[in-house]
Amino acid sequence: MYGMGPFGLARQLGIGRGEAQDYIARYFQRYPGVREFMDRVREQAHRDGYVETVFGRRLYLDFINARNQAQRAGAERAAINAPMQGTAADIIKRAMIAVDAWLIGQDDRARMLMQVHDELVFEVRADAVEEIADGVRSRMAAAAVLDVPLVVDVGSGANWDEAH
């Protein structure tokens, strides 16, 4: 959502443009560091042609210095979103590796099945749900050490919707 601008945000939220503008203004007023960060990333993107995640994954932005205004604006939006999306990707991938390693040899009671967005889905023998949920939660939360805690919501049920 960062870098989306009032128009994009208004569409995303189904609110008026003025209201979105107002929201953005209030957001930046409340969290001035976010605006500074966005400026910094934009600058870095223009200078280096790429941006990085917390772990060092790199995203090149081919159009960051394009003469075409629309292309350039698109690249700037991508530049701001990429460190977040990419870091989220790094984190969940690290979590998957850790959880998989823990579950090796426990196939008869827990199996990792799916990864979608920021979510991991498992099938777990009914009597092991609590223990596996705890183990998964702690491993996911420990997949990265950031300046804020990582919080993991875990649910269970007969199907994915109930667990979700």
Add this chain to the structure above:
Amino acid sequence: MSTRPRLVLIDGSSYLFRAFHALPPLTNAAGEPTGALFGVVNMLRSTLKERPEYAAFVGDAPGPTFRDALYPAYKANRAPTPPDLLAQVQPMFEIVGALGFPILCVPGVEADDVIGTLAVQAERLGIDVTISTGDKDFAQLVSPHVRLVNTMTNTVTDVDGVLAKFGVPPERIVDFLALTGDAIDNVPGVEKCGPKTAARWLTEYGSLDGVIGRAAEVGGKIGENLRKALAQLPLSRELVTIKTDVALDQGPDSLLLRDRDVDALRVLYRRYEFNAALKELDAASGADAASAVSGLLPVPTQPVIAEGAAVPGDYELVLEPARFEHWLQQLRAAPLIAFDTETTSIDPMRAEIVGLSFAVESGRAAYVPLGHDYPGAPVQLDRTAVLAALKPLLEDPDKPKLGQHAKYDINVLAGAGIAVRGVTEDTMLESYVLNSTASRHDMDTLAKRHLGYTTIHYEDVCGKGAKQIPFSQVDLDGATRYAAEDADVTLRLHEALRPRLAADARLEAIYRDIEMPLVPVLARMEQRGVLVDVPALRLQSQQLARRMQELTGQAHDLAGHVFSLDSPKQLQAVLFDELKLAAVLKTPTGQPSTNEEALEAIAHEHALPRLILEYRGLAKLRSTYTEKLAEIVNPRTGRVHTSYHQATAATGRLSSADPNLQNIPVRTEEGRRIRQAFVAPEGWRIVAADYSQIELRIMAHLSGDAGLLAAFHGDQDIHRATAPRSSPCRSPTSTRASAARPRRSTSV
């Protein structure tokens, strides 16, 4: 952001002509004319700054073309080329080549036809096309993925631009040009019929055929002129139609921009006295040299191609036990084994092994066929014995292995009872980590890009389309050339990519600590699959169909008559002609649009648009999930085996296919119902673990903003403080559907 690669097609003749006429007649010290050349060089240098993946400079080959045969007077009005211009043609090609542009001149057709063909082919390959030209005829090729750029005036023409400029959409441009004619090319049109008349007629009668069919209705002098031209119009249309089906030796994806030849350019720039270009050249090559030392600048887009990398290797077909034994020993002794499987299916969960290939040193590889069963196929080694002999090696975690998209081969071999371990390298992931957006990461593209090597394509040995044969039917010699090459090229690619990764500790860590260890994890998830409740899906399908039927009935009531909700044309008539709703958006052809955006825009005016939107949403769910999921259940396992794409999303996120899990609606009732069909077996439960607000937390970490950090440490929902009060999506109870959290829809 568009991550599609881009192809720039340069209309060479147009470039040179325009530069010649636009620029003063410059000469160098030796008296050679340089004006046009100067213009061309500058236009090309600006094209290069945009760094397209693919490019071609397309010129006219000498000699007549099919249009001369069609109409001898074609282009008869053109004055002979001035000698001063002619003198600049050869040097132009030299500079263009040295700049790294592939040059195409195809006899018998015009440059336009080559450009048209490449544009259409590229679009099919998912490549965006920019045609650099000043010629208005190219407007007929414009589409959502093909646009024109005029480097002289710096204007870009897209679909809307064509409509604005000509008053007709791109697909009517040939009709338009046939009507107006072209004095320069000596294409006859209708006398006195200018652009406005042509556009008016085409809007009124739909097409040139419509205009011809109703020529009798047109009154006045212009009507007479039209009727006089009737016999000629189809030929005129043919003359102005750019061909898009010329047989070419090279496809768009082979038109990679090469490294520029700095030495050749220096000589040429000096000779023609292009001092600014020369200065830039020296500055850039100095920087290149510096970055090679310090490693501080981004990876160059055009890698240096190692000598000898582009020659085919020495490939052995292994049919004798003794030869297999020999290779087995080499594999055991090798520090790194490149391997690949040939199979019967692209779905690894259904694929049978047809053969295996190996390489242990660049330029030498072997193919071990196991399942070629065409009539007269030579006797092959025993499948069970070969797999049993390879098993300890492939399963040994301490024997390093290399693949290209090795997850596929791991899954295939798992099906044959071999749990591959020790895959430490994957060229697809090396390329992806180095630059996720630079190109596609399949072997053919990588070989071309990094080795300058054109691989044998699957279609070359198996044919394509309906005539494609399974790999088991391919003759052993052809199969060996193809399959052994896969292993060999993978090894060569690794040799080219490894040093580049090793040069950057952070990227190396992403590759070594995240992407490579993830490969077996994903392979295991894919092999396990997930249980889906097929009867429930069928029931849902029926419910969806019933609801769609209800909506159809209601729509008919609202319209006052029966019509097809699936037909945009009929819907258009109902919404805009009968109900007279405002046509807010237009399609590229100028018709009132009925797409989602257009319907949303008029949803408050009438009940029908909203109803159509619901109907479409349900139809989509039904085709992509409730019907599809039941179809893709693997008959052997009874489960659905999603495949994860590890090198697709530019951001580093995984994506999935069959089914695409990302596209299951997150917040709707229908999305919930689809997730309900993913079930646990008897005695088991589904457990889902979801990171809460992870991107916002990452933002707090990255920005270091004190307020945001504090908010997360206090563990309050930061958006509660600032979220718009009137947001309809946000209710106090729906914490998951928080409106201020559109993280999943923002994509890069």
